Amino acid sequence: MNSSVYIIPVLVVALFIYAAIKKVHVFNAFIDGAKRAIPLLIDLLPYICAMLVTSAVMEASGLNVCLSRILSPVFSFLGIPKEVGPLVIIKPFSGTGSLSILDSLFKLYGADSYIGRVASVIYGSGETIFYVSAVYYSAIGKKSPLSPLIICLVSSFISVVFASFVCRIL
Incomplete structure (x- = not known):
């Protein structure tokens, strides 16, 4: 047992x-x-609702796919597969949305493919930065979380670049 x-x-x-x-x-x-x-909870509720609506609008409107296409040359230059672009864009906003994208990538390419491995590492090592920031900064009452937010986004993007590199060599 x-x-x-x-x-x-x-x-x-x-x-x-x-x-x-x-x-x-x-x-x-x-x-x-x-x-x-x-x-x-009452203080956090508006921030949580705003993040949920933002991520739902991004997914429903196809904005994440459009941004992925626009950023595709940058992704290619940095060694990030264009197929994981929508995951890279939605991950900072929505854990559920990124899980949905991960699932569709698995169905299209397989979990053991290069795309599947990169997507798994990106999903597993990333954080829903905007959601966590909204909750944290609303709780402490700070109004301008811009510099920590930029640092989080840059470090998240660097982790995507390294995830792509490591999955390529392994």
């Missing part, structure tokens, strides 16, 4: 044992934490 099926139950039991030793009322602590989270 696989031991991984026991990990979550063991952790839950360990949490309750630790709480009993420390004399913490787990349910009351949970309720207090949930109460403190409600104002944060």
Whole structure:
């Protein structure tokens, strides 16, 4: 039998044992934490909605595919396969959208192909930068996250270039 099926139950039991030793009322602590989270959720909701709408509009309108075609010469120059262009563009906005693109790349080229491997590394090593930035900066109240956002986008793009290179030589 696989031991991984026991990990979550063991952790839950360990949490309750630790709480009993420390004399913490787990349910009351949970309720207090949930109460403190409600104002944060209200503050974050507009940012989350904005990012979800942005990513949905980009996918539905085909803007990501259009941008991919425009950037195709740059991608080719840097060794990034043009087929993963839509993934590179949508990944900073939407995890679900990029998963959908990854799935279609697998269906077209196969998971073990060069395109499939590059897409897998890009998907697995990237982050939904705009979503995380919106949530983080709304939580701390910072109004201008421009310089950290630029750094994140540049580092994400560099990781795409290296992913393409490493997958090409392996």
